Amino acid sequence: MKAILDHVGIAVSDLQASLAFFKDVLGLHVEASETIVSQRVRATFLNTGQSTLEMLEATAPDSPIARFVEKRGPGLHHVALRVDDIAAAIAHLKSRGIRLIDEQPRPGAEGALVAFIHPSASHGVLVELKQPAPKVEMLTTVGRHTLGEVELISLSDGFISLDGGAMFGVVPRTLWERRLPPDDSNRIPLGMRPLIVRTGGKTVIIDAGCGDKMDAKSAQIYKLDRRYHLDHSLAEAGVSAEDIDIVIASHLHFDHVGGFTAVGKDGSLVPRFPKAKYFAHRAEWEDATHPHERNRASYLQENFVPLKDAGVLTLVDDAAEIVPGVRYRRSGGHTANHQVVTIESGGRTAVFTADMYPTAVHIPDPWVMGYDLYPMDTLAFKRAFAQEAVEREYLLFFEHDPSMAAGYLREKDGKRFVERII
Numbered sequence: 001m002k003a004i005l006d007h008v009g010i011a012v013s014d015l016q017a018s019l020a021f022f023k024d025v026l027g028l029h030v031e032a033s034e035t036i037v038s039q040r041v042r043a044t045f046l047n048t049g050q051s052t053l054e055m056l057e058a059t060a061p062d063s064p065i066a067r068f069v070e071k072r073g074p075g076l077h078h079v080a081l082r083v084d085d086i087a088a089a090i091a092h093l094k095s096r097g098i099r100l101i102d103e104q105p106r107p108g109a110e111g112a113l114v115a116f117i118h119p120s121a122s123h124g125v126l127v128e129l130k131q132p133a134p135k136v137e138m139l140t141t142v143g144r145h146t147l148g149e150v151e152l153i154s155l156s157d158g159f160i161s162l163d164g165g166a167m168f169g170v171v172p173r174t175l176w177e178r179r180l181p182p183d184d185s186n187r188i189p190l191g192m193r194p195l196i197v198r199t200g201g202k203t204v205i206i207d208a209g210c211g212d213k214m215d216a217k218s219a220q221i222y223k224l225d226r227r228y229h230l231d232h233s234l235a236e237a238g239v240s241a242e243d244i245d246i247v248i249a250s251h252l253h254f255d256h257v258g259g260f261t262a263v264g265k266d267g268s269l270v271p272r273f274p275k276a277k278y279f280a281h282r283a284e285w286e287d288a289t290h291p292h293e294r295n296r297a298s299y300l301q302e303n304f305v306p307l308k309d310a311g312v313l314t315l316v317d318d319a320a321e322i323v324p325g326v327r328y329r330r331s332g333g334h335t336a337n338h339q340v341v342t343i344e345s346g347g348r349t350a351v352f353t354a355d356m357y358p359t360a361v362h363i364p365d366p367w368v369m370g371y372d373l374y375p376m377d378t379l380a381f382k383r384a385f386a387q388e389a390v391e392r393e394y395l396l397f398f399e400h401d402p403s404m405a406a407g408y409l410r411e412k413d414g415k416r417f418v419e420r421i422i
């Protein structure tokens with residue numbers, strides 16, 4: 001069993017007095033604090049490099065920490081060791097006849113699973129085993145898939161972080177935090193994944209990420225991570241900006257069309273794909289160019305107005321077929337005229353779901369983003385669409401999923417899940 005030191009727990013009777021020493025005198029940085037209701041304890045973490053100090057303060061007189069302080073006074077309380085698989089660690093200890101306080105792992109701070117070994121078995125030291133909350137694995141690599149005669153290439157424009165509460169609307173954090181663990185500011189990391197469609201000699205790109213025009217303040221708010229971005233991804237795919245013939249917008253929010261324009265040599269905004277024709281939905285364009293207080297922050301004119309000025313923009317309506325086999329399909333909900341894009345070839349269908357299924361975690365029908373302007377429309381569309389996607393085996397592309405680009409929606413024993421393909 002492999003274990004590394006995660007933190008040292010210290011029981012305190014007066015947190016402010018303890019912090020006056022550990023924080024102010026020693027200069028340690030407070031990382032986070034959290035109340036663990038079941039233990040009637042408040043934990044404050046101080047960063048010490050690879051591991052942390054956990055200051056434990058009782059929140060009720062019958063808390064185990066209150067009893068500890070009463071009996072022994074404040075001071076060293078426990079040592080926590082990090083393990084990869086806590087169930088396996090417990091099984092290993094049981095097989096050696098080690099006495100445990102917790103025979104089953106239980107929830108600890110920061111979404112971790114924990115279990116305590118009895119101090120009588122560990123020579124007077126209370127030992128905690130901790131399996132940290134899973135970190136989201138970020139997928140940046142280019143993913144390829146052949147659908148009939150069509151080549152699909154999933155790209156990445158890096159990652160943006162948005163408030164987890166806003167991403168899941170009315171769904172409580174306790175239900176989504178394990179699937180997409182939030183950071184200390186409650187933000188969850190989201191991919192930006194444009195899709196290349198090669199069909200009939202044309203190279204099409206659907207959406208283009210947030211691009212490189214975002215100001216420093218917004219980049220900080222959104223924790224923008226574009227160390228690997230669309231240029232890298234296009235190069236990896238062997239596609240140049242000049243190769244793009246057609247650009248399609250699912251809708252005109254900045255995280256989808258920021259990459260449609262770029263700052264040219266003379267400082268003016270120019271189409272980012274110099275030889276391409278751009279397509280947007282006519283009514284979405286109307287909304288985007290006449291924003292109101294609720295959607296103004298998402299519709300940045302610099303991302304799409306220069307396309308009209310350059311004469312490269314075509315506005316189309318619901319169900320428009322932009323190139324043979326590649327069509328708009330109105331989902332509405334997120335914006336009044338939000339479009340998913342369907343790609344059909346050889347009897348197979350792929351769907352670029354944009355902000356209808358922003359991530360694979362958003363598959364349950366009522367898991368609708370708080371950002372959506374018409375959530376009941378999203379719900380109605382999702383209900384009908386999910387059934388269709390299962391029956392007809394649509395390959396679904398998830399534009400914002402941090403770790404999965406595409407998969408099939410499956411249903412087994414009344415439960416839906418995504419079988420990952422890319």
Ligand SMILES: [Zn+2]
Nearest residue numbers: 251253334355
């Ligand atoms: Zn959007």
Ligand SMILES: [Zn+2]
Nearest residue numbers: 253255256355
């Ligand atoms: Zn979006």
